[in-house]
Each structure stands twice: as C-alpha cells, then as structure tokens.
Amino acid sequence: MNDMLKLRNEIDEVDKKLKELFEYRMDLVLKIAEYKKKNGIPVYDPAREEEKLSQLKNSLADKKNADAVVELFSQIMAISRRAQYAAINSADDLGFTAVDEFEAGDDTVIAYYGETGSFTEQAMLEYFDGKGKGIPMGTFEEVMEALKNNKADYGVLPIENSSTGTLSDIFDLLAEYDNYIIGEHVVAINHILWGLPDAELSDIKRVYSHRQGLLQCSNFLKKYPHWELVEGGSTAGAAKKVSMENDITQAAIASRRAGETYGLKILKPSIHNEEHNQTRFIIISNKRNYIRNAKRISICFVLPHKSGALYHMLSHFIHNNINLTKIESRPIKGQAFRYRFFIDFEGSLEDLEVKNALLSIKKEALEMKILGSYVPVPNSN
Ligand SMILES: C=C(O[C@@H]1C=C(C(=O)O)C=C[C@H]1O)C(=O)O
Incomplete structure (x- = not known):
C-alpha cells in the first residue's frame, strides 16, 4: 500500500467518526427543537452560537485552523437551525400569506406614477392586461400614500433603468411605507x-x-x-x-x-443613449401577500455599526445556499454615513433555507423588512 492510500484510509476512519458524531449531534438538535416548540422558544440563539464559536476557536491546539473552524461550525449550526425550522414547522412566522393569484377586475383601482401616456401607465396596462381603473399620481410618494389610505388596491412605480441604474427615491419609500412588492414588469423604453x-x-x-x-x-x-x-x-x-x-x-x-x-x-425619434433601453417597474400592495412559490424576494436591513457586520450578515445567505441577484445601499436619513442595505435574492418564502436566513438576519440586524416576494421577469436582474 502506498503512502497516500494509507493516509486516505485514515481519513476514511476519521470521516466515519465525524459522520457518526454529526448524526448524534443532529439527534440532539431535534430534541432541542421539541423543547423549543413546547416552550415557545425561538430557533435561533445568536448569543449561544457566538459563545460556541469563540470557545471552539480559543481552545484550538493550532490557531492556523481558527478561520476554518469558525466556517465549519457556522455551517453546522445553520444546518441545525434548518432542521429545527423543519421540525417546528412555521412556529416563527415571516408574516406573509401565500395566495394563488392576485385578482384584478374592472373595479380594481391602480395608482400609477405620471400622466396618461407615461411609461408607468404602459407598465400598468401590460401587467394587468388592460384590466382595472388607473389613477395617475403626480409623485412617487402619492402612489405610496394612495395605498396607505386604501384609495387604491395596487400601485405601479419605476424602480430601475438599464442605462441609468436604480431610482433611489423608490428604495427609500419602500423602507418607509408598509407597502409590499407583489410583482415586477419590464418595459422597453423608446424616447x-x-x-x-x-x-x-x-x-x-x-x-x-x-x-x-x-x-x-x-x-x-x-x-x-x-x-x-x-x-x-x-x-x-x-x-x-x-x-x-x-x-x-x-x-x-x-x-x-x-x-x-x-x-x-x-x-x-429614438434619442436614448442605449439601444436596448429598458425600465423595470414594481407592482405594490398594502397587503403582505405573495403568489405561492414566487421565486424572488426583496428585503432591506440596517446593521449594527461594527466591523464584519455585513460579512456576517451575508454568511446567512452563503450557509443557506441562497443566490443573491442584487445588493444596493442607501444612506439613512439623519445618520451621516450609515447605510440601509437592499438585497434581492432567489427563493420562496416557503423554503426552509430562506426562512432560516431571514429569521437569523432579523435577529441580528437593527431592523429588517421583507419588501415582498414576487415572480421575477426573466433576466431582469
Ligand atoms: C441547537 C440549538 O439551536 C440553534 C443551533 C445551535 C447549534 O447548532 O449549536 C445553537 C443555537 C441555536 O441557534 C440550540 O439552541 O442549542
């Protein structure tokens, strides 16, 4: 037997033990889940996890493995939480309700930005197949207000252009108002x-x-x-x-x-800079509903002002195998050089991985808001 083969045999022995220990650990994790369910204790306990990681790191014989041990055990604990969420099954609620479809008939009132003939009106007509009664609004904020005051069932606003980027005012309004993204639509813009x-x-x-x-x-x-x-x-x-x-x-x-x-x-004619000039619009509602199995989610959060906070927050996506499609930041009003992050990612609010990541972020962030879950336009971002 050559040297490598011998070493690999040893690794096989180690892995067998690790696997047995892992299975044993998962049994314990599920027993804790039972206890948590009975006593109404939340799944995620960041203080306990933090303590475990520093204990493991500090007791290492060889400090060169410190980062690897933190990464490994962060993963193990994320897997454990996911198993607990599955066992407890929605004890920690994200506060959103799945619906089969959004109804829009002739009586549906839709507040859109602009005047008759605006690109936003076009987005509304296309998205709702010409159904509903559109009411034009002079400002983005008025669209938000119309929903807040139940003067409209839905709202339509532009959020991003392919050549000029995001419309930052909309992000600020999404963070401020209790209105939620329920759909998106892309319109080819010909100026x-x-x-x-x-x-x-x-x-x-x-x-x-x-x-x-x-x-x-x-x-x-x-x-x-x-x-x-x-x-x-x-x-x-x-x-x-x-x-x-x-x-x-x-x-x-x-x-x-x-x-x-x-x-x-x-x-x-056609005076726009980019040949394929496109704008992405969002459809919003004041209800926390989403189409069952919609595969895109938008959130925003504010982090504690300490080093590594964003890295740590993003690790919840990494450890839950979630693909981010967009990240933006906006300054927080009245707080110089502090930022609110806006993230879009793939997944459904029903996925355990998504639940695991969102409930963890909610616990760690100073504030976190789910801005909505919707069916994305293919290749829109
Ligand atoms: C297993 C538990 O649940 C979660 C998972 C942990 C782990 O895998 O060690 C630690 C804390 C909790 O976030 C627990 O509460 O002990």
Whole structure:
C-alpha cells in the first residue's frame, strides 16, 4: 500500500467518526427543537452560537485552523437551525400569506406614477392586461400614500433603468411605507423628442422631461448645448405641458403614446443613449401577500455599526445556499454615513433555507423588512 492510500484510509476512519458524531449531534438538535416548540422558544440563539464559536476557536491546539473552524461550525449550526425550522414547522412566522393569484377586475383601482401616456401607465396596462381603473399620481410618494389610505388596491412605480441604474427615491419609500412588492414588469423604453405640429428641430430652445428622460438621452442632448433642460413631473406630463403652452420653442422627451395623446409631432425619434433601453417597474400592495412559490424576494436591513457586520450578515445567505441577484445601499436619513442595505435574492418564502436566513438576519440586524416576494421577469436582474 502506498503512502497516500494509507493516509486516505485514515481519513476514511476519521470521516466515519465525524459522520457518526454529526448524526448524534443532529439527534440532539431535534430534541432541542421539541423543547423549543413546547416552550415557545425561538430557533435561533445568536448569543449561544457566538459563545460556541469563540470557545471552539480559543481552545484550538493550532490557531492556523481558527478561520476554518469558525466556517465549519457556522455551517453546522445553520444546518441545525434548518432542521429545527423543519421540525417546528412555521412556529416563527415571516408574516406573509401565500395566495394563488392576485385578482384584478374592472373595479380594481391602480395608482400609477405620471400622466396618461407615461411609461408607468404602459407598465400598468401590460401587467394587468388592460384590466382595472388607473389613477395617475403626480409623485412617487402619492402612489405610496394612495395605498396607505386604501384609495387604491395596487400601485405601479419605476424602480430601475438599464442605462441609468436604480431610482433611489423608490428604495427609500419602500423602507418607509408598509407597502409590499407583489410583482415586477419590464418595459422597453423608446424616447422621442416631441414638438408642436408646426415646430422644427431648429426652433427648439427648451426641453422638458422627467429627470430619467433627460439622463437616458444625455448623449443626444449634449449635441445641443444651447437648449435649456427642465426636469420635473413625468415624461407624459412634459408632453402635456408642451401641448398646452403652445410655444413653438418648447419640446418634450416622452413616449410615442404620450406624444400622440397630446397631439405633438416627432422632431427626433429614438434619442436614448442605449439601444436596448429598458425600465423595470414594481407592482405594490398594502397587503403582505405573495403568489405561492414566487421565486424572488426583496428585503432591506440596517446593521449594527461594527466591523464584519455585513460579512456576517451575508454568511446567512452563503450557509443557506441562497443566490443573491442584487445588493444596493442607501444612506439613512439623519445618520451621516450609515447605510440601509437592499438585497434581492432567489427563493420562496416557503423554503426552509430562506426562512432560516431571514429569521437569523432579523435577529441580528437593527431592523429588517421583507419588501415582498414576487415572480421575477426573466433576466431582469
Ligand atoms: C441547537 C440549538 O439551536 C440553534 C443551533 C445551535 C447549534 O447548532 O449549536 C445553537 C443555537 C441555536 O441557534 C440550540 O439552541 O442549542
């Protein structure tokens, strides 16, 4: 027998013992689960886990294995928690209810950002298949308020553009309001420069649009440095303004639907920077419901201000084998250089792995909110 074979035989012996010990440990873990269930004790006990890890680390004969031991036992404890959640079965509730579908009929009221003809209205019409009664809202916040005050059943808001990135205001509003993401929809955005029926490109002195419209067409606008760019309202609102004010020197960047709705003329088509300009919209509700088995979840959390806090938080995703699709951070109002993290990941609120990760994060974070669970648009993020 050669040397390696001999060593491998020894490893086999060690693994056999480890396996037996692991099975023995899991039996103990399940007995503890029984006790916790009977006495209403939560599964996750971070103080106990912290104490165990430092004890194991400090008692090592050879400190070079310290990080490996922490990693190994963090995994073992995550596996143990998962087994306990399975045994106890939803004693710790995430507070969301699964439904088979979201109903939308002719009486359903949907608050959307912008005016008739806005891209958000288009997202609403496509998502709800033309059903429901859309009510336009002048600001993102008004959409949130309409849900809060039960003036609307659903809301539709833009959240991310393929060329300009996320709309940070929406993240702040999601953290602030008790409204939840129940769906998403992606719309191809084609920006057109619109003027009055008699206007020519050479007449233009001022261009109106939403901030996003101006940003997404920045390369085209750079060619006309003498134009005054005015941001405010939605793209459709800008088209309406140009039509109403009847000034030949004014133009708007807006969608085809908006320009046609307000009787304008195309001065220049397809002026956006990126050929495949797309915006992702979210559908929101004030109820904590989600489509059963929806495979995307969004959360946000605030961490204690200490080193390694984010690393530790992310380890809950790693140890539960959860794939993150997006991470963002936003400054917390009134707290200089402190951040709230926003994470999207794959999984269903019914998965034990997801439950394990979320309940652990909830326990460790200063605050944690599940922003919703929904069916993702393929390849949207
Ligand atoms: C097994 C328990 O449940 C969880 C798992 C732990 C472990 O695997 O050692 C420790 C603490 C708890 O988070 C326990 O409470 O002891």
